[in-house]
Structures are given as C-alpha cells and as structure tokens.
Amino acid sequence: MRLLAGSIIFASAMALGASTPALAADPAAPPATATAAPQDGNDDSDGLLNSAPPATPTESLSDAPTDPALDDDPDIPGGACEPGHKCPAAGDCDERRWFKPASLNGKYHKGVGPSQANYNGSHEKEDMVFTSEVSGTVGASFTGQITTKVSSVLAEVSTQYSVTLQASMTAKLGNVVHVKAVPPHKTVYAQYGVWRRKFTGTAYYQHHTCYLTKTHVTGYGPMHVGWYTWDE
Template sequence: MPQSSACEPHWKYTPTSKDKDYHKGVGADQANYNNTSRTARSSFTSEVSGTVGVAHTGELKVGSKIAVVEIEGKFSVSVSVSLTAKIGNTISVDTPPRKSTLARYGVYRLKSYGYSQYTYQNCTKGVKKNVTIYTPRRVGWYLWEE
C-alpha cells in the first residue's frame, strides 16, 4: 500500500479581487482660492517627504513581500512593499473663477481583497481569514475643487 506524502504546514495568501487606487497623503493638504472672474494658475509643491507601506485589515498571516508578489501575479499590476513621496515635487493646474483647488501629495495604493489560509501537515486546509490589503502603487498628487 503506497504511503501518502505529508504536506508542509504553511500559511498562504490568495488574492481574489481588486478595487481602485486610493490616495494616502503625506503632509498637510494645500489649497488655493481664485477670487477673480478669470481662470488662474495654481502651483503646489510638496513640503514634506514620507514613506507609505502596505496596510491591511483582517488576518494577513504572511509577510507583506509575499502578499505583494501574489497580488502582482494575480492582477498583472506593479505594486510595492513601500514607496516614498519626496520633498520638492511641484504641480501646476488651472483653478476656475471663484473656486478653490486643493492638492494632496502622497502615494496611491491599490485596494485588493483576498484571504489567508493554513495548510496542515495532513494536507487539510484551515478556515479562510479574509484580508483587505492596500499596496503602494505610485507616487503622485490628488487634486480636487471646491
């Protein structure tokens, strides 16, 4: 009678779906109010630097690097464990009459969903632990008007 092979006990993260990118600001929001009857140019410059890393809710039972590799493979996207938004980045935009343009510099993070699951030595699987993960994707400005 052949003997069945045992499994190596381990945690595995499996991504299941992704959402859109969400912006995580570094430093304070900036604003410029155009109190004229014509469109005016507004310029914003990042005044602080900061590093934004992976964030999650739920039970992520593997390291961030492993989760990043799984997310990249599943969704064919490029994400990182962390990205740094640096001082001195400038953007210029048009501000309509009697409006404020607001700007926030930071890191866009991809929101994705998945689960962590344990595999036991006898190859059975444990309960799925749902996880929502935000993985850094790119550095940039988030702009809006009021």
C-alpha cells in the first residue's frame, strides 16, 4: 500500500446531540448496536458498533501495484520441464495466462492511518462523530505467485461471484461516521479505510514450451471505502 502525499493529522472526535443521523452518507441507517465480529473477516460496520477490533489476514501477503500503468503480465521464470516431473509433449505452444477462482470469502477492513478513539465520561448516553483526516490508497494483496495481470484476476472473481472488486481504491479526507447512543464510561474506536473481499483460486501460465506453471493463490481485493467501529 502507498499512502498519498500529505501530512497525517491526528483525528478528532466529538460528542453530538441526539438528533444526529446515524450516518452522514445514509441518513436512514439504523442506530448503532454492538455486534460480534464474524470469524472470517468482519461485516461492514459503517454506523454500527462491533465488539472487537477488525480482523486481519493471517497469510503473509504481497501488495500488488496500485498504479494501473504497472498492471502488466508478471515475468514468470522456468519455461522448461524439470527432470523427474511428468513433462508435456515436446513442441511449441501458444503462451496463455489465466486465473480460475475457487471461493469467495469474508470481508476484511484495511485501515488508512491511525484509528481514532473517544471516551464517554458522562453518566448519560452520548452520540459521537469521527472524521477522516488521513488520505491513502489501498490495493489488492496476494499470497502465491499470480501469473497474469492483477486486473484480470479481479475481473474473473468479480464475474464469477457477482461482486465488484477493483485494483485499488483511495480513502479520502473528510469522510464522517456517526455513532449513536454510546453508553456511559465506554470508549469507542473508529478506523477509516477500505473494505476488501477475500478469495482463493489457481493461477495458470502455459509457457511457449508447453510447460504449465500452476500456483494456488489467496487474494484480497478492494471493494469500497468505509469505516469500522468498535467499543470497549
């Protein structure tokens, strides 16, 4: 991930009156309630409180380029069959690259900048608002060698599972989330960033020698910008 140029300002949070809408971008959103975090990632929680921080991927991931101009076919070494392996018939083949999705899994929140926090020290419920003051770009991440363009991988997943995943998304300054009716003596945390969807599949590359490179891949593709909120 590459942060956009600009200074990072410590974010602020302040209490609002009870008439504040549940979410600036969606006035019809329901009031905040505490919900348990799912085992596989976390559901969207813009305007809703979770009971734990956002889950993080357990895999060792490599970030893909976030600049579309860098979305090129990767250089895959090894076009000859290794001794001791079952080799394809000799002869030239057309070079082919493709990705076959296997599963679409949970949602994971990738934060941009530090999380914010606000404590209700009163004896009554309070409404709070958090404003993003950090801007950054979040791209796709992978474990395992992808053999084709990042955009091609995400397009295959999007088509097969009727979702919309992009190569990168930018979380911008000034986005606001409201949390309503925070109980007394509770601390609310808010993390701004990008929601990504986890998926798995197999990346293939048929070399001109007819040798086939095949790699299992786990990936996280950006879905939309938003908040994750939780309390303690």
